[in-house]
Amino acid sequence: ELVKETLLVDAQGKPVEGDAFGLDVLKQYKDWKAGVVKAEEMKYPVYKAQKDGQMLYVLPMMGTGLWGPVWGYLSVKDDGRTINGSTFDHKGETPGLGAEIATPIFEEPFEGKTFTDEEGAYTGIKVYKGGAGTTDPHGVDGISGGTITSQGVDEMLMRTLAIYDLYLKSTIVKAPEPVVEVTVMDTLATQATDIQ
Known part of the structure; x- marks a missing residue:
């Protein structure tokens, strides 16, 4: 079993009571x-998993x-901002067009x-039309001929990742800043010599 812990978070990214597996996300x-249901009343499942250590x-x-x-799952690395993998699916998108969201060409x-910049500000993951996503660290290419489906996935990612980002930022412990040591005694000795 890969899943080690489950929880629900609210629209502010704060953990709340409830069963993550029992939540009917589609309903x-x-x-x-x-x-x-109001947006602020919605709950979002989080599954903490362990894979290859x-x-x-x-x-x-x-x-x-x-x-x-349309729906999907993103797995996020323990840095809280980098996508490890993705999977998407749909109920009835057009084969060869929007249905391509469920293929490795779109998912890989x-x-x-990443869905934050280097300073930690939320950027989301943008689904681009026309090839711009290949060079953007916060974006992917949409599906050719599947514009409406791509726009739906883009909206889903931007809206949902904003909530999960709040949770991840409150959970991930950042490494402490390195301590810079200064030799105070040498500095004081130099200053004392200058005074004499």
Whole structure:
């Protein structure tokens, strides 16, 4: 079993009571789209997994494509910002077009992308039209001929990762800044000599 711990977070990225496996993410998403559930009432599952000795955060997400629901999972490295892997799927996107989100051609370029800049500011992962995503550390290429599906995945990523980013920033312990040692005695001795 890869999953070592599960939890739910609220819209502010704070852990809350509940069963991550028991949450019907699709129903909650549909209720939100219909106005039955407010955005601030939504819950987001987090699965902490161990693979090949590495801690990963598996983050489920839900959105809307051209013909219906699209969803995905991103696994995030223990730095809290780098994508380790991704998988996406759909209910009824067009074969050869939007349905391509569920293929390695779309999924593999997410590996190594980051959703924060070097200072930790949230950037999201942008799905680009026209090839711009290959050079952007925070973006991937969309699906040719699958513009609406790509836009749905883009919206899903930007909205959901913003919540997960709040959680990860509050959880990941950053390494302390290195301490710079200064030899005070040598400095004081030099100053004392200058005074005489």
